[in-house]
Amino acid sequence: MTRRRPTAAALAAAIGVVGACGGAGTGGRAALDVFAAASLTEALTALAPSFEAVHPGVEVRFTFGSSSALARQVADGAPADVLATADEATMAPLIADGRVHDPAIVARNRLTIAVAPGNPLGVAGLADLARPGLTVVLCAPEAPCGRLARAALGAAGITVRPASSEENVKAVLSRVTLGEADAGVVYVTDVRAVGGRAEAVAIDAGVAADPAVQAVYPMAEVAGADQATAARAFVAFSRSAAGQRSFGAAGFLPP
Amino acid sequence: MSHPERRRRASRLALVAGALAASFLALPLVGLLWRTPWSGLGHSLGQPGVAGALRLSLVTSLSATAVAVALGVPLAWVLARADLPGRRVIRALALVPLVLPPVVGGVALLLALGRRGLVGQWLDQWLGIRLPFTTAGAVVAQAFVALPFVVLPAEGAFGSADRRFEDAARTLGAGGWTVFRRVTLPLAWPALAAGAVLAWARALGEFGATITFAGSAPGRTTTVPVEVYLGLESGRFEDAVVLSLVLVAVSVTVLLVRRDSWLGPLRA
Numbered sequence: 436m437t438r439r440r441p442t443a444a445a446l447a448a449a450i451g452v453v454g455a456c457g458g459a460g461t462g463g464r465a466a467l468d469v470f471a472a473a474s475l476t477e478a479l480t481a482l483a484p485s486f487e488a489v490h491p492g493v494e495v496r497f498t499f500g501s502s503s504a505l506a507r508q509v510a511d512g513a514p515a516d517v518l519a520t521a522d523e524a525t526m527a528p529l530i531a532d533g534r535v536h537d538p539a540i541v542a543r544n545r546l547t548i549a550v551a552p553g554n555p556l557g558v559a560g561l562a563d564l565a566r567p568g569l570t571v572v573l574c575a576p577e578a579p580c581g582r583l584a585r586a587a588l589g590a591a592g593i594t595v596r597p598a599s600s601e602e603n604v605k606a607v608l609s610r611v612t613l614g615e616a617d618a619g620v621v622y623v624t625d626v627r628a629v630g631g632r633a634e635a636v637a638i639d640a641g642v643a644a645d646p647a648v649q650a651v652y653p654m655a656e657v658a659g660a661d662q663a664t665a666a667r668a669f670v671a672f673s674r675s676a677a678g679q680r681s682f683g684a685a686g687f688l689p690p
Numbered sequence: 691m692s693h694p695e696r697r698r699r700a701s702r703l704a705l706v707a708g709a710l711a712a713s714f715l716a717l718p719l720v721g722l723l724w725r726t727p728w729s730g731l732g733h734s735l736g737q738p739g740v741a742g743a744l745r746l747s748l749v750t751s752l753s754a755t756a757v758a759v760a761l762g763v764p765l766a767w768v769l770a771r772a773d774l775p776g777r778r779v780i781r782a783l784a785l786v787p788l789v790l791p792p793v794v795g796g797v798a799l800l801l802a803l804g805r806r807g808l809v810g811q812w813l814d815q816w817l818g819i820r821l822p823f824t825t826a827g828a829v830v831a832q833a834f835v836a837l838p839f840v841v842l843p844a845e846g847a848f849g850s851a852d853r854r855f856e857d858a859a860r861t862l863g864a865g866g867w868t869v870f871r872r873v874t875l876p877l878a879w880p881a882l883a884a885g886a887v888l889a890w891a892r893a894l895g896e897f898g899a900t901i902t903f904a905g906s907a908p909g910r911t912t913t914v915p916v917e918v919y920l921g922l923e924s925g926r927f928e929d930a931v932v933l934s935l936v937l938v939a940v941s942v943t944v945l946l947v948r949r950d951s952w953l954g955p956l957r958a
Contacts, residue, residue: 597907
């Protein structure tokens with residue numbers, strides 16, 4: 436009979452490990468799980484330490500991805516405390532279902548065309564994206580960046596056949612920085628985030644000014660969050676002057 | 691505790707563990723069937739994205755199988771018969787796609803055959819060939835991951851075939867190519883067919899390397915697994931489940947029909 440015990444102990448240990456994955460952060464701090472649009476990566480990563488400085492018991496953990504994917508995960512019960520998407524349309528069904536509540540706009544963003552450093556192909560605006568032989572990559576139409584890019588192209592009266600529709604905006608930028616694509620429509624902040632590895636070509640001023648092609652970032656608490664208090668504090672902090680400094684430094688427009 | 695009693699207990703334990711393993715394998719499939727929108731099956735299959743992905747996957751997976759067979763069978767023959775110095779290294783290389791995460795395979799392909807890749811930049815400059823974002827690129831990604839499934843059984847068959855038949859043919863005056871075509875190939879045929887079918891099933895299910903290397907464009911690189919992923923991401927849940935069902939049906943059919951003749955050579 437003694438033989439069975441190690442197995443049982445191992446099983447119990449395994450269950451314990453799996454069970455411990457939610458909630459607890461490192462060093463005894465409570466983990467605040469923030470699910471956020473890929474384009475928020477740099478701004479929120481920069482913001483987290485200043486938030487943790489004023490909330491010493493909390494450790495912020497991020498999951499960055501496409502807004503539509505994150506929204507689906509939250510709808511399916513993923514252990515998130517805060518959700519931030521790159522448009523209001525993606526969050527709307529979650530608000531209607533009561534999966535998230537108290538959304539607040541934390542930032543805005545503009546589209547731009549990312550090209551190789553030095554703009555070797557001389558891309559000058561949206562119209563050039565229809566140029567034959569130019570390999571253009573957009574976000575998938577389901578992702579906010581894809582929807583906005585298509586709205587911008589539509590507003591400019593341009594038809595583009597993308598070589599690939601990527602799942603999120605960072606993937607589009609990777610295609611450009613790797614040299615696989617000649618141009619990609621991304622956010623201003625994304626090009627800034629990769630330093631000199633890509634260059635931004637401004638999209639046509641008339642189109643850029645259209646609020647319908649600007650990204651709006653709502654952030655909301657997830658219903659039944661493990662860290663409800665910290666979640667509320669995180670949303671408030673993102674809107675505070677200190678939080679907005681991080682967004683501004685990354686190139687976002689104020690809400 | 692007496693020996694027979696201990697043996698009985700051991701077999702009971704094995705039975706419980708086996709049942710647990712079997713349900714662990716079966717449960718996800720049952721879950722899929724449970725959520726399959728049976729009444730909307732026809733409608734989903736008729737959606738342009740779904741139908742297009744099925745058509746594209748059929749074309750790319752068959753092409754990838756052809757490429758894998760064309761490259762894999764000669765390689766298997768060399769590994770089994772030729773006395774090469776670096777044979778062990780080549781054999782290990784041939785199996786790399788089997789253990790490599792497909793997405794890593796995709797990144798590696800991109801760095802090798804992409805527009806700025808090691809070889810890809812010359813393909814682009816000299817021949818004007820660009821593989822990323824093309825159907826040919828999807829075929830390359832699938833052939834890469836499918837290749838070991840051809841090489842492994844074929845090498846086993848070439849290695850274990852009775853050489854006396856070949857020797858006999860040679861003494862009767864047959865040339866090298868005739869011997870291979872008329873004797874070696876027919877002897878290895880079951881293993882080659884098994885390898886080709888498994889390679890096809892693997893190519894059909896390829897996701898990570900394809901989306902990484904070839905991207906996603908409907909009708910050109912959005913294969914069935916990629917469409918399943920995009921369907922889930924974008925709330926077209928039903929389409930994703932229906933396409934998943936098609937892939938499951940194909941896999942189970944491949945394994946069920948003459949399972950032993952498919953998998954037998956892999957054990958050799």
